[in-house]
Amino acid sequence: MKFQLVVNEEHASDAYGIFQNETDISIQRRKGRVYFTFEKGSPSKEAVSKSIILFPELEMAQVSGNSRKKVPLTLPESLVGLMNCPNPLCVTSQPKEPAVPELRVLRVSPLLLRCEYCGRYVPRESLSPSLMEVTKFIPQSKKIQTKV
């Protein structure tokens, strides 16, 4: 059983960036579409979530021999530390503040995300690969003991 993710040619380089840490991938191009086939097992959940968010045309399938079965696209209810909020006035966008970006998935198709901190929707046009580069430290627990 192999997994296949298909994007439009225009998104190929962004998809390479997302899958750069994945192994055993073969790539085919056909009719303006790019097929990323994961030869051994499935891609990471993180890579799948990022692909669903960034590529509205994404298709995911399980391939076994000549049979190919489409897989429904799903996202977790909440995306914690996966991507940044595009709102520059959001507390999670402040480099010094220990607020981990957290986006609630309201709808997968068409995609609708809402930031748990600033409460704003994430507009489709603001989605970009750079938004996926979360550089913040993500603590196990958000609460740090300071009491004397």
Add this chain to the structure above:
Amino acid sequence: MPHGDLKGRDFITIRDVSRKELERLFSTADDMSKLAKSGSDLLKKRILVTLFFEPSTRTRLSFETAMLRLGGGYTGFSDPSSSRTVTGESLADTVRMADNYGNVIVLRHKIEGSAKLAAEVADAPVINAGDGTQHHPTQTLTDLYTIHKEFGSVDGIEIAILGDLKHTRSASSLCLGLTHFKDVKLHLVSPRELRAKEEVKDFLEENKMDYDETEDVEKVIPHVDVLYVTRLQKERMSDTAEYERVKGSYFVSSKMLAKAKRKMIVMHHLPRIDEIPIEVDYTPHARYFQEAANGLPARMALLSSIVE
């Protein structure tokens, strides 16, 4: 008198309390009105820490007065340039320090979600005194209390919220707060460019609020019980061009109010600029100064209910 259900709880959005809890706060505020001049020792030896990173008159003064009238004390700052934030200290670190000094923290900040972060890092309850364009729950508590006092209930009222609905946190917060009540009819009145955020309108729809949008305030004035006016939030606009485009685009005059119901009230979160001329102060509809005054017993009710 204060009730125990809210002890130790944060107050970040108006949806953090239930309708029942809101109504108990109204009832406590009625009791607190009697103590607003004489004072009490309900919060003796307790300290309120005010962290105001944005200007404030009514909210900060009423919180500080409320704490003094309840027998407690306060510390903090109203000018962030006098704190270590000018050296680059993070909000989270500032809140952690405040947490060591007080029994409750009141925070105002231009960054959206700042109060939620403060609540995460502090053990003491955090009260949001305004974060960006998002929430201002104690203004909404005051506004709903004012409506409750005037009409006996918030249920069944018809209300228009006029002005800069895009940037005014008091307007967004009031929309959210009204969803606690039944049979409310809401008119969102604003120039096209200043319409309420989609997030707010979707929330109204999810909560089955009967609402509409219009640009014509004169059309709704004869029908409403409450006309809630907001000012242009120049400081939250992207540039001066945006401000210039909408400057003077709405106002309320005493001539317009001639068509209002006899008991209709005009509210405003204050400060006003030019959207309500002084002539309106002398009509029987003006209620914004009373609304501001109600902020004291409302905040006394909140503090006495939250602080342990």
